[in-house]
Amino acid sequence: MGKRIGMISLGCAKNQVNAEQMMFLLQQAGYEILPSPEGADVVIINTCGFIDSAKSEAINNILAMGQWKQQGLVGRILVTGCLSQRYQDEILTEMPEVDGVLGTGSYGEVVPAVERLLRGDTVCTFGDINAAQEETERILTTPEHYAFLKIAEGCDNRCSYCVIPSLRGKYRSRTMEDCVAEAQALAENGVKELIVIAQDTSRYGMDLYGKPMLPELLRALCRIEKLHWIRIHYLYPELMTDELIDTIASEEKIVNYIDVPIQHVNDKILKRMNRRGTRAELDRLMEKLRARIDDVVIRTSLITGLPGEGEAEFEELCDWLRVHKLERVGVFPFSPEEGTAAARMEHPDEETAVHRAELIGQLQSRIMDEYNEKMVGKTLEVLCEAYDPQTERYVGRTYADSPEIDGRVLFTAQEPVQIGDFVQVRIDGVSDGDLTGREEEK
Secondary structure, three states: OOOOEEHHHHHHHOHHHHHHHHHHHHHHHHOEOOOOOOOOOEEEEEEEEEEEHHHHHHHHHHHHHHHHHHOOOOOEEEEHHHHHHHOHHHHHOOOOOOOOEOOOHHHHHHHHHHHHHHHHOOOOOOOOOOOOOOOOOOOOOOOOOEEEOOOOOOOOOOOOOOOOHHHHHHEEEEOOOOOOHHHHHHOOOOOOOEEEOOOOOOOOHHHHOOOHHHHHHHHHHHHOOOOOEEEEEEOOOHHHOOOHHHHHHHHEEEEEEEEOOOOOOOHHHHHHHOOOOOOHHEEEEEEHEEEEOOOOEEEEEEOOOOOOOOOOHHHHHHHHHHHOOOOEEEEOOOOOOOOOHHHHOOOOOHHHHHHHHHHHHHHHHHHHHHHHHHOOOOEEEEEEEEOOOOOOEOOOOOOOOOOOOOEEEEOOOOOOOOOEEEEEEEEEEEEEEEEEEEEEEO
């Protein structure tokens, strides 16, 4: 029996790290990791099961691989990740194309799981989702110049609309030594931008050290010489301390990009959703970030159609955006997830939630246009990521742009620019939401 593995990883960056760890374990065990699933003796589909759209994407991928399996293009199918954890019994019984399922507490068991599949067995393995994490190396699936550093697993926030704690377990920080060692190894292998992630990065260290330790971890990461940018995702507002804000403001390597998921601003809705804090506290936080971090770019995620959101509450959210003009906003209609408290609460219908999300999108588009216009005439540091021979322009990102989710800079240069290089670009225009410019003469 062959030993070729195909990997399809869906969902968030945290899930991507788990896929990279599984690939490393399999490679160490002698398996060949294929660049695409075709020809794989086992194809692993590492799924997200957070909201309906993510579940649909996972199911569509499983069905597609099932068709490939019938055509002889792939061998056996192993489903891992949040969908398998959430629907432990249903996947094997309702999807006959699937040969095995592995829960989020069993990523470290991927090698024996694959061995059993290749022997013709059915696999159904679900370990303790609250167990301490095993330190495992990774095969990076990001471009060579950036990588994610996951500093914790699980979540203790218990937001009433969210299933993550039941899928990923309680919050478990990695030790600072392990985080720094991995970051050092990534830098030695050519990573220039480190993106720090967890379900809630601001809570880092509370379980291990008895207090938030993210500022100290960030200062240690900034001492890694070969890192150029350090970006932080998912900073919950109630733990955005003065020490953390000052660390971001004072450390040159930490980009002035703050990702603070707030979901809503209405006090009644925040309380029903079991979110800590109030609108007044969010107002003060936004003002503090603007005052203390130069040229800060603030990103958030919002949910429309949450329980308790009427026209007045929705308009309050729109007004808040008009006042604070966040540069980056992701918006999603409420998805009533089975097993959550919010799913049992009365809420606007799906059509209303979707329409409100579209209205927020239109409002935010105007705010982003204003931001982009302000960039015209400025010289910005840009990380080069690609070259488009058709337009003869390079494609890059500024500190204001996280990969895959934010904007781009399209620029020209007199001399060739290498992928992964940082260049100074004079912004001269905007094209379909992207900044355009040319490299400054050296």
